[in-house]
Amino acid sequence: MDLQRFRNSAQQRSSENKKFLQGIKKKDPRKVDDVFHTTHEEVFEEIDCLTCANCCKTTSPIFYQTDIERVAKSLRMKPGDFVEKYLRIDEDKDYVLKSSPCPFLDADNYCLVYEDRPKACREYPHTDRKKMVQIMELTFKNTLVCPAVLEIVERLKKIF
Structure with a gap:
């Protein structure tokens, strides 16, 4: 995965995609969910997250208390x-990682x-959630x- 090319492409399409996604909010929520979910399945049959991991390299998830306890236990650590x-x-006021990439991402x-x-x-x-129009x-x-x-999103622009 060429992440630099992806970043450039995402930036170039940024304002167009923002406008498109704002417009989707006005569509029938059930139809939006159906199309998102179908397209999600198709795309993830083609894309392997292990070739990218950009999410793990650049962002942090929110850690809820149950997440903290579960991950700490797996690492044999006390939650504190x-x-x-x-x-x-x-x-x-959410718990997030101190640094990126994620310390649990291997080479x-x-x-x-x-x-x-x-x-x-x-x-x-989050592209296979219910009520996609809300996010x-x-x-x-x-x-x-x-x-x-x-x-x-590029495929959805061709559908809607």
Whole structure:
């Protein structure tokens, strides 16, 4: 995956994609979900996240208390020690990673805590959720992080 080419492409299409996704909010939510989910399945049959891992390299998931406890346990750490070593509180008062790339991402783009990863990582990039019309701002932000989301949006522009 050529991440520099992706970043350039995502930036070039940024204002067009933002406008398009804002317009989708006015469409029938069930139709939007159906088209998003179908396109999500198609794109993820073609794209292998292990060739990219840009999400893990550039952003942090939110860590909820259950995530902290689960990941800490998998690392044989106390939750408080895990928080102290890996997390900080952001401007929204959420726990997020202190640094990127994610400290649990290995050299081959595998997650060292995959089975116990945070909920936000499990659900990323959120393009197969119900009520997609409610998360168009998040979807837009993810076009700048995830090549698969950018591809999904490009295909949706041809459908809508």
